[in-house]
Amino acid sequence: MNNTPTPHELRAGLVKQLRDQNAIRTDRIADVIGSVPREVFAPEASPADAYDPNRAVVTKRDPHGLAISSVSAANIQAVMLEQGDPRPGETVLEIGSGGMNAAYLAELVAPGGTVTTLDIDPEVTDRARRLLADTGYAGVHVVTADAEYGAPDRAPYDLIEVTVGAPDIPPAWLDQLAPGGRIVVPLRLRGLMRSFLLVREGDHLVSHGYELCGFVPMQGAGEQREHLVLLHETPNEEVGLRLDDGDQVDIEALRGALASPRQEAWSGVTVGGEEPTHDLDLWLATAFDGHARLTATVAARDAGIVASASPLGVATLVVGGTFAYRTVRAVDDSRTRFELGAYGHGPAASAAASKLVDEIRTWDRKHRRGPGARIEIHPAATPDSRLPAGRVVDKTHSRISISWPGQQP
Ligand SMILES: C[S@@+](CC[C@H](N)C(=O)[O-])C[C@H]1O[C@@H](n2cnc3c(N)ncnc32)[C@H](O)[C@@H]1O
Structure with missing residues (x-):
């Protein structure tokens, strides 16, 4: 048959x-x-x-x-x-x-x-x-x-x-x-x-x-590709930052930062293992001036250089020669719930990790159950006064405003 x-x-x-x-x-x-x-x-x-x-x-x-x-x-x-x-x-x-x-x-x-x-x-x-x-x-x-x-x-x-x-x-x-x-x-x-x-x-x-x-x-x-700057590279181990919209960073300072001990901060906010966190990522991407995505190979994570091995990258705050990236830790033995937190590297590592964690708490309080982001796309010549309140991302042809309406009390 x-x-x-x-x-x-x-x-x-x-x-x-x-x-x-x-x-x-x-x-x-x-x-x-x-x-x-x-x-x-x-x-x-x-x-x-x-x-x-x-x-x-x-x-x-x-x-x-x-x-x-x-x-x-x-x-x-x-x-x-x-x-x-x-x-x-x-x-x-x-x-x-x-x-x-x-x-x-x-x-x-x-x-x-x-x-x-x-x-x-x-x-x-x-x-x-x-x-x-x-x-x-x-x-x-x-x-x-x-x-x-x-x-x-x-x-x-x-x-x-x-x-x-x-x-x-x-x-x-x-x-x-x-x-x-x-x-x-x-x-x-x-x-x-x-x-x-x-x-x-x-x-x-x-x-x-x-x-x-x-x-x-x-x-x-x-065509406008993202660019990747490498902070650490051996034949197997690779750690980098993905940057978009023409963003620039101090690569040498960030390489030095990665080699320095990490600081951590925890938010008290937990998520289920299957729960999507895409909107948290969008929130973090719009919350900071210096936003990048930390990517790493499995070998780099296994060597303890960073705690994440995401090929697409995890939300990262970059401030001068310091960076902090989003991470999680299990809160139960069955590894079904995870607390969101941040690891920071560099001279202001603690402050950067705390800042990222503050934004995780803001997302949890105000946006987690909300309608998400709203964007408006205006021609590049539009003056600030005609744009709605919120972060503005300037592209070649357009000014994109991003706001988060419907905030929870
Ligand atoms: C994911 S495929 C399209 C899938 C398709 N719509 C389907 O039926 O599933 C994306 C296509 O975009 C095309 N593409 C990339 N840049 C382009 C451009 N500037 N103008 C027109 N097409 C483009 C690529 O050649 C590619 O064939």
């Missing part, structure tokens, strides 16, 4: 898993993900991998092995479709083309809607065009272009869905968006990426929620 599941069974299984993960929230998205043949849009993968809800199928890497094109994991495709909520008759632009997500969009805007998908890479657009034609979605317009300039020919768009990590919002996206139109975009902000739903209000965009995500980086005119 052949136990290999049919594509139909794989699709039904995927929809169930995505509902269980709360990635699918509405029947419309369930119906579409339950009907488009993923296995045809990801011929590079086995059917089981194509229908793995959490697995992206990498279709292209750069000479260093970094993934630069993929068919995104079904989980994040579903989440972003829920965020953007494409409606019948709408005009949609997808930035970053794999074919699969464009097919989902085409189903959702039918009847009467149009989908344009653009990619900077002609190999990617050739592949997408072929797969879309093979599966009956030849009506999707496939354009080879740099996202920095959008796709003016079919503008204005009701929805722009960006499926590549964006360091900024280019002016073309706002110009090509209809009044009240939406952008769903994986935006990198202070080293963290979140998929924001942004709604156009006149000359600016206002967030209406965000979700955790990870995406390949933007190429072309808008």
